[in-house]
Amino acid sequence: MNIGRRRLLTAGITTACVGAALGAALWIGGTQQESNNGQTGRQEAVAERGRTVMPFDLEETTHHFTPNETGGIQDVVADQPDDEKQIALIRTHLKQEAKAFGQGDFGDPAQIHGDSMPGLTALQDGYERIEVRYRERSDGATLTYTTDEPALVDALHDWFKAQLSDHGDHAETGH
Template sequence: MKQGKRRLLTAGIAAASVGAALGIALLISSTQQEGDNGKTGRQEAVAERGRTVMPFDLEETTHHFTPTKAGGVQDVVADQPDDATQVNLIRTHLQQEAKAFSQGDFGDPAQIHGASMPGLAELEDGYKRIEVHYRERVDGATLTYTTEEPTLVDALHAWFEAQLSDHGDHAESGH
């Protein structure tokens, strides 16, 4: 190849690389910027997708994620404990999720948070080695996840952290 063509090709590759990097940076920036409501673009998108999966009102409820040595505890509660409508919707949804998760179906979290959600693939692969228990509470319901496998405990913790980040004001850590 002649010297001039090689320089032109090198310059073109460099320009394309810079353009791709700039595009990725702008995409990341736009999804991380806070809107007028203090939420990132990703949190707003997750909330919108969540409305199509979760029957309860995200503005009237809170998710609590508590990692444990053997897995974790996920509580979903009505912000107003006497809100029977939200409490019943939470219970119905978490009963369905407990059944689905016990069968390896993590489709709802994947739909809300994306298929590349941290911990998700490991949970789908290892679902037979994770116990999921449903329990009602006065203000909502609880799912408890337990496993004896450290890699699955780590996957549950990563999965919880992703949900905490994505749900923003709708979620709290139970640390």
């Protein structure tokens, strides 16, 4: 290979590497900067990915995450308690998630929040030692996560915190 072609190839590789690093920096930086609607870039990206996984409208529903001594409670409720469409969609989705989580399938949260989501790997590895119960409520549905292993309780709490952060205005800490 002649020197000119080698320099051109080196310049191209360098440009590609710099571009990839810049893209990553912008993604990470964008996660912290707020957009015009008050959401961070990461929250907007999570909401967009969430629309492909969750059938209900994030703008018309709220997630509540309540950590407790044995795991935690996740409620998803319609913002309008008489919104039968959103309530039905919430119930269908959470029934499916309860079944999937009980089988160690946390693919939906991974798709929305990323494979490196805090707590996710521990939950996938320890799913057989976590009981996931589904229950309907008048305005949506509830998943209750119970385990007697402190490390899995911690993983559930980390997982809840990550969802609270990532969902922004679409999520709240429960009471």
